[in-house]
Amino acid sequence: MRKLVLLLVCAFLALPxxxxxxxxGAGATFPYPMYSKWFSEYHKVHxxxxxxxxxxxxxxxxxxxxxxxxxxxxxxxxMTDEQLKVAQAKLGTxxxxxxxxxxxxxxxxxxxxxxxxxxxxxxxxxxxxxGHITNWSDAAIAKVNPDVKLPNQEIIVxxxxxxxxxxFIWTDYLSKVSPEWKAQVGAGTSVNWPKGLGGKGNEGVAGxxxxxxxTLGYVELIYAVQNKIAYGSVRNSAGEFVKATxxxxxxxxxxxxxxxxxxxxxxxxxxxxxxxPISSFTWLLVPMQAKDPARGKILADFLNWMVTDGQTMTxxxxxxxxxxxxxxxxxxxxxxxx
Numbered sequence: 037m038r039k040l041v042l043l044l045v046c047a048f049l050a051l052p053x054x055x056x057x058x059x060x061g062a063g064a065t066f067p068y069p070m071y072s073k074w075f076s077e078y079h080k081v082h083x084x085x086x087x088x089x090x091x092x093x094x095x096x097x098x099x100x101x102x103x104x105x106x107x108x109x110x111x112x113x114x115m116t117d118e119q120l121k122v123a124q125a126k127l128g129t130x131x132x133x134x135x136x137x138x139x140x141x142x143x144x145x146x147x148x149x150x151x152x153x154x155x156x157x158x159x160x161x162x163x164x165x166x167g168h169i170t171n172w173s174d175a176a177i178a179k180v181n182p183d184v185k186l187p188n189q190e191i192i193v194x195x196x197x198x199x200x201x202x203x204f205i206w207t208d209y210l211s212k213v214s215p216e217w218k219a220q221v222g223a224g225t226s227v228n229w230p231k232g233l234g235g236k237g238n239e240g241v242a243g244x245x246x247x248x249x250x251t252l253g254y255v256e257l258i259y260a261v262q263n264k265i266a267y268g269s270v271r272n273s274a275g276e277f278v279k280a281t282x283x284x285x286x287x288x289x290x291x292x293x294x295x296x297x298x299x300x301x302x303x304x305x306x307x308x309x310x311x312x313p314i315s316s317f318t319w320l321l322v323p324m325q326a327k328d329p330a331r332g333k334i335l336a337d338f339l340n341w342m343v344t345d346g347q348t349m350t351x352x353x354x355x356x357x358x359x360x361x362x363x364x365x366x367x368x369x370x371x372x373x374x
Contacts, residue, residue, distance in 0.1 A: 055084050060088050061110060064097055066200075092237075094225050103126070115131060115133055137357060139258070141209070163176065165210065194241050196237070207222065274308060
């Protein structure tokens with residue numbers, strides 16, 4: 037009898053909680069640390085809601101939301117007109133691009149013997165990724181870093197190997213500052229890299245930079261901070277060398293005079309002396325009409341929490357909150373999610 041009772045208790049504990057709902061999402065690694073915290077904190081106040089998010093890259097997020105294998109996707113590049121058209125045809129409803137926070141791509145490096153912050157010009161970054169600048173002792177790098185003793189060491193370029201919004205932000209920036217990059221490579225979640233090693237996710241690129249002396253790669257700011265990887269300042273369109281910080285990313289967001297109604301906007305190479313030039317919004321990709329209205333309401337409730345309480349949690353993870361005027365517009369847009 038005792039064994040039977042124990043078996044019944046174990047079986048009961050193994051059952052999912054009554055009324056428990058799990059929302060499934062997938063996509064960008066750029067905001068993953070922020071999203072992970074949000075989903076955890078939301079569950080604390082809404083124990084009946086669990087969010088399962090797979091950090092697989094923006095390309096995967098766009099693909100999975102289009103194929104209806106998740107409740108929402110996530111991307112650091114807003115969906116294109118063609119992608120939105122395909123998604124609407126497959127899903128029978130529009131997909132909304134909902135901005136969540138702002139972040140920054142940073143030029144992160146591992147140079148033996150160099151512990152000071154390096155300065156990078158747009159020409160240097162484009163030159164390195166195009167394969168024109170191949171050594172840390174190059175005259176162009178030395179010119180803007182006269183007080184740094186740079187080694188005679190080959191630059192190992194590291195980039196993303198997967199479809200990535202972090203890559204889109206980086207290549208969107210390079211396309212704006214380098215006509216050669218725009219003509220030869222262009223902007224996208226995946227591009228034909230002139231040179232370099234590939235790493236999967238921000239995690240993979242950060243890991244390669246930590247392990248390989250002489251490397252230069254791009255990662256989202258929080259990955260450089262958490263992994264204690266050095267990253268440099270970048271000369272912006274006003275001619276100022278600016279390091280990625282909450283204030284400088286917010287300054288870049290402030291350059292948007294009028295936010296488009298669908299929130300699809302690029303803020304790389306933003307004007308303003310205080311703006312960090314490789315900044316971006318990141319977006320959740322949300323079908324306007326969920327297959328199950330009950331799940332749609334739960335998702336809308338989470339989105340409303342995200343744009344209010346959630347925004348107060350961004351600074352601790354080196355993300356910038358949405359500007360108030362954008363947050364207000366997002367709240368109105370969320371009303372369309374059913």
